[in-house]
Amino acid sequence: MNIIALLLLAFAMSTDAFAAAIGKGATLQRPRFSDALRMGILFGVIEAITPLIGWYLGQFASAYVEAWDHWIAFTLLAFLGVNMIKSGLSSHDDEETSKADKHSFLSLVLTAIATSxxxxxxxxxxxxxxxxxxxxxxxxxxxxxxxxxxxxxxxxVVGHLVGYRAELLGGATLIVIGLWILGEHTGVITSAML
Incomplete structure (x- = not known):
């Protein structure tokens, strides 16, 4: 496999995380570049570890991973998306606590795992x-x-356009990504549609 193919593969593998990051960024209150970079590094490390795990599992787990990866990703993304939407529809009396809960380290790790x-x-x-x-x-x-x-x-930028209800967009984005992954693996969405 040549370097061009590897680069295309690398960017293809990052598209789910990119879409999820747009949703996460929309729910943050004016994230700084350093916040975005920290989130990028977290997602990047997890995204780099998962192909290594897959590599080492090799032939023994290939049928299992390929058969269930889309369901696992969909379930995690849908769960996180529904929670974000629920939070967006609830009262925002305690904005700082709510923001900290939605962007906790565990929430970010689960999102990164789901997209990887x-x-x-x-x-x-x-x-x-x-x-x-x-x-x-x-x-x-x-x-x-x-x-x-x-x-x-x-x-x-999107967050400023949609206001404090940006978590609705973020949650919907995660659910759409999950449905997209599920659709690709079940054949509902084909490469001809892209």
Whole structure:
């Protein structure tokens, strides 16, 4: 696999995280670049680890990972999305506490894991191709770091447009990403539609 193919793969693997980051950025109150970069690094590290896990699981787990990755991703994203929407519809009397809960480290980690499960399946398939998995995982992590950082900053602009109900947009974005992943894996959404 050449470097161009690896770069395309890396950016393809970062698109789910990018969309989720736009939703997260929209719900934050004026995130700074340093906040966006921290979130980007968190997502990038997790996105780089998952293909390594998939690689090491190799043949033994390929059928299991490929059969269930979309359901796991959908469930996590839908759960997080519904919670964000519920929070957006509730009272915002305690804005700071609410903001801290929605953007807790655990919430960000769960979102990052949900958007990176497909990378584990890619890691499994890369085990059967002549590729340096550490280079591939590093490029996937770097692309995700860049895309999530940009996504949070783009979400900041969107957040100003939709106001304090931005978590509705963020929650809906996570659910749409989950449905998209599910649709691709079940054949409802095909590459011809893209």
């Amino acid at each position: 499960i497909d990378s584990a399946a890619v890691g499994v398939s890369l085990a059967f191709v002549n590729v340096n998995i550490f280079v591939a995982a590093g490029l996937i992590g770097l692309a995700t770091t860049i895309m999530v950082t940009l996504g949070v900053m783009i979400g900041r």
